Amino acid sequence: MFEGPVQDLVDELSKLPSIGGKTAQRIAFHLLLRTSRTDADRLAAAIVAIKEQVAICPRCFNFAAGDLCRFCSDSRRDETVVCVVESPPDIIAVERTGEFRGLYHVLGGAISPIQGIGPDELRVRELLDRIKADGIVEVIIATNPNIEGEATAMYIARLIEPLGIRVTRIASGLPVGGDLEYADEVTLGRALEGRREIHG
Amino acid sequence: MFEGPVQDLVDELSKLPSIGGKTAQRIAFHLLLRTSRTDADRLAAAIVAIKEQVAICPRCFNFAAGDLCRFCSDSRRDETVVCVVESPPDIIAVERTGEFRGLYHVLGGAISPIQGIGPDELRVRELLDRIKADGIVEVIIATNPNIEGEATAMYIARLIEPLGIRVTRIASGLPVGGDLEYADEVTLGRALEGRREIHG
Numbered sequence: 001m002f003e004g005p006v007q008d009l010v011d012e013l014s015k016l017p018s019i020g021g022k023t024a025q026r027i028a029f030h031l032l033l034r035t036s037r038t039d040a041d042r043l044a045a046a047i048v049a050i051k052e053q054v055a056i057c058p059r060c061f062n063f064a065a066g067d068l069c070r071f072c073s074d075s076r077r078d079e080t081v082v083c084v085v086e087s088p089p090d091i092i093a094v095e096r097t098g099e100f101r102g103l104y105h106v107l108g109g110a111i112s113p114i115q116g117i118g119p120d121e122l123r124v125r126e127l128l129d130r131i132k133a134d135g136i137v138e139v140i141i142a143t144n145p146n147i148e149g150e151a152t153a154m155y156i157a158r159l160i161e162p163l164g165i166r167v168t169r170i171a172s173g174l175p176v177g178g179d180l181e182y183a184d185e186v187t188l189g190r191a192l193e194g195r196r197e198i199h200g
Numbered sequence: 201m202f203e204g205p206v207q208d209l210v211d212e213l214s215k216l217p218s219i220g221g222k223t224a225q226r227i228a229f230h231l232l233l234r235t236s237r238t239d240a241d242r243l244a245a246a247i248v249a250i251k252e253q254v255a256i257c258p259r260c261f262n263f264a265a266g267d268l269c270r271f272c273s274d275s276r277r278d279e280t281v282v283c284v285v286e287s288p289p290d291i292i293a294v295e296r297t298g299e300f301r302g303l304y305h306v307l308g309g310a311i312s313p314i315q316g317i318g319p320d321e322l323r324v325r326e327l328l329d330r331i332k333a334d335g336i337v338e339v340i341i342a343t344n345p346n347i348e349g350e351a352t353a354m355y356i357a358r359l360i361e362p363l364g365i366r367v368t369r370i371a372s373g374l375p376v377g378g379d380l381e382y383a384d385e386v387t388l389g390r391a392l393e394g395r396r397e398i399h400g
Contacts, residue, residue: 001292002263002288002289002292003254003263003264003265003269003270004253004265005246005249005250005252005253005254005265006250006254006263006288008246008249008250009246009247009249009250011246012239012242012243012246013243013246015235015239015243016227016230016231016243017226017227017230018219018223018226018227019218019227023218025289026217026218027216027217027218027219028250029287029288030216030217031216031247031250031251032250032251032254032263033256035215035251037251039212039215040247040248040250040251041248041251042212043212043213043215043216043247044244044245044247044248045244046205046208046209046211046212046213047209047231047240047243047244047247048240048241048244049205049208049209050205050206050208050209050228050231050232050240051231051232051235051237051240051241053204053205054203054205054206054232056233063202063203063206063232064203065203065204065205069203070203087229088202088206088229089202089225092201092202
């Protein structure tokens with residue numbers, strides 16, 4: 001066991017994802033020996049700030065620094081089109097294309113029987129409630145172009161179709177098996193342009 | 201870019217070793233979505249505490265929660281024997297054997313021409329000053345049993361021998377090429393018992 005405060009930090013860091021005991025130790029030593037007091041304080045403050053200042057948008061489940069996220073609270077966005085994504089980083093990828101001016105809906109993942117994620121673990125019901133309440137005319141499904149994302153798209157399309165609303169899927173201009181978040185703007189922009197109806 | 205506080209945390213986390221952009225993002229989301237406010241505060245406090253409360257022992261260069269580290273400030277330790285290690289985790293490994301009651305000296309690494317680490321980057325001069333000033337009768341060199349650690353041991357032995365002090369090297373009961381920190385207590389204990397003189 002290290003001196004109390006060193007061990008405490010190693011223990012706390014080890015609770016984080018992707019950080020094992022050895023990495024936690026390396027980070028603790030780095031903070032102790034190679035990081036300025038200012039930088040360490042800034043990291044600590046950023047951790048506190050994310051919990052204090054960031055909430056989840058009750059409408060689209062994106063991160064929100066206010067009551068609603070910056071898209072839901074922006075009156076210039078087209079409220080009749082909703083782009084459904086798996087997670088907040090995907091929103092950033094879509095925004096970078098400059099091709100979309102509607103709102104978003106963050107599912108919180110994709111259907112994956114192997115990982116035990118079914119529709120009930122995702123915000124699918126909340127999407128249906130929004131569609132019924134908010135006058136939405138088109139739902140663009142932009143889940144990742146891999147097996148889980150396609151299955152999720154088909155599942156959602158099947159639920160939305162009976163509501164008489166246009167459901168589209170971004171075109172597979174993206175390499176299949178890839179990750180939406182890392183797509184370049186041009187490819188993802190083409191994929192948005194080339195979207196087509198899907199029928200579940 | 202994420203909402204301000206989220207991006208700030210991703211940026212700060214990305215400065216840490218072993219943490220790339222994708223991992224920083226995963227950790228930030230984890231803190232935001234899956235960590236309690238209490239646990240996040242505890243992590244932030246641990247980061248602040250390590251900078252506020254932990255210093256480097258001016259005598260042996262171990263971590264110190266007080267003026268001197270817990271070994272240097274413990275009058276029951278044998279001040280005439282010093283165990284030289286590369287880094288603080290190695291002290292913990294030696295302590296676990298229960299076979300050593302002397303003091304330590306942390307070099308801060310091992311000689312490695314490839315990494316540009318020469319004797320001047322290590323606390324070798326400080327070790328020699330201690331030996332001359334503190335009435336030390338034996339120096340046990342417990343650097344890692346790999347190429348850099350052996351070279352460092354030989355280098356230090358060559359400097360200490362002229363001072364007429366016993367210089368020993370822990371026995372290679374440890375697998376060569378391994379890492380001192382992960383040795384089991386029995387093996388490392390045997391290595392301490394079987395230490396032998398080295399002549400540089």
